[in-house]
Amino acid sequence: MECPKCLGDMNLVDDEVTAVSRCNHCQGLYFDLLTRQNLDEVAARIHLDTGDESVGKEFDEMVFVECPKCNQIMDQRSVDDPVQIRFELCVSCHATFLDAGEYRQYMSDEYLDAFRALLPPV
Ligand SMILES: [Zn+2]
Numbered sequence: 001m002e003c004p005k006c007l008g009d010m011n012l013v014d015d016e017v018t019a020v021s022r023c024n025h026c027q028g029l030y031f032d033l034l035t036r037q038n039l040d041e042v043a044a045r046i047h048l049d050t051g052d053e054s055v056g057k058e059f060d061e062m063v064f065v066e067c068p069k070c071n072q073i074m075d076q077r078s079v080d081d082p083v084q085i086r087f088e089l090c091v092s093c094h095a096t097f098l099d100a101g102e103y104r105q106y107m108s109d110e111y112l113d114a115f116r117a118l119l120p121p122v
């Protein structure tokens, strides 16, 4: 699969809760399905986020990101208060893309509830 952000190669790194692919170049993570329903199970897999957050930040600015499955522009989901969160969600298939370091950050106690609120219910 091609990375929707940097067009690098993505490899499947996990298939326990949902298929997760990691980009060899920007180290971003693509989740096949991420919803409020499976978030707690997915949150237990943060060891998959091995990338450097400074690399992830470079790619966080990208706005037009195409879902590799649906080939349509993914929605930007963001919130600024009480914490800053920004990521891409495909409204059609509920796939999610997180830049390197974002997965570790958003699954922490401080961020988790705000992140959950931005996800589709199922
Ligand atoms: Zn990439």
Ligand SMILES: [Zn+2]
Pocket: 067, 068, 069, 070, 071, 090, 091, 092, 093, 094, 095
């Ligand atoms: Zn999609």
